[in-house]
Amino acid sequence: MEGRPRGGGGGRTVMDYSLAALKLFASQLAGSTTAPSSEGSSPAQMLFGIRFQRAWIQGVVVRADYSVGDGRLFVDDGSCVTELMLRPEDAKGQPWRPGMYVLIIGAYIAPQSTESLPMVKVHKIVDLSTQPDREAMWYMEVVEAYNFFYKADASGFGSPS
Numbered sequence: 001m002e003g004r005p006r007g008g009g010g011g012r013t014v015m016d017y018s019l020a021a022l023k024l025f026a027s028q029l030a031g032s033t034t035a036p037s038s039e040g041s042s043p044a045q046m047l048f049g050i051r052f053q054r055a056w057i058q059g060v061v062v063r064a065d066y067s068v069g070d071g072r073l074f075v076d077d078g079s080c081v082t083e084l085m086l087r088p089e090d091a092k093g094q095p096w097r098p099g100m101y102v103l104i105i106g107a108y109i110a111p112q113s114t115e116s117l118p119m120v121k122v123h124k125i126v127d128l129s130t131q132p133d134r135e136a137m138w139y140m141e142v143v144e145a146y147n148f149f150y151k152a153d154a155s156g157f158g159s160p161s
Contacts, residue, residue: 015123016042021054021105023145027079029055029108029118045108048150055108055120057082058128058138061100066091074117075102078135085109085121101129 028047035044035051044051059077066072071091073084084104086096096102106120128134 014042015053015107016044019044019052019054020050021056022047022050022052022150023056023142025079025142026055026057026059026075026077026082026118029082032108048146050150053107054105054123056103056105057120058101058103058134061096061098061102064094064096064098066094071096073102073122075104078139081117083117083119084125085119086125087122090122090125096125096127099129100127101131101134102126103128 024047032045032047032052035046037043042053044053046052057075057077059075059082061073062076062081063074064071065074069085070088071086071094073086073096075082075084082104084106090096103124103126104120104122105124106122109119109121
């Protein structure tokens, strides 16, 4: 299962895949706001002046609870803990264990967290535990995304050249 993506889509909110999944530290999700709605647009959030529905985070599984619904994982990315709602196919066989380092892409649905944590409904989850330097590289990726894309969009000047 290592390095194998698991996931797809699903859920009540219609996903607009033209919106990027923002690479973030989970603590940054608290700064998001509800995006203004327009005709034909799906519900979304705003962060750094960017409309988004999905977040991309990475971190260490600190708790796995398969007794609730399809299962819940709690992942610490170094900035805060995020609650993850698994889909049945991701929870099958209870493959996710504390100590694993995972990549998660999913819908940000913070207000529904049972423990007042940021919450993400998993669309894709990948075990990166065997990848060397995974955490250091992730921190660099988030900073790079912020400097090249998010900061530029928030300032209104576009991407740096």
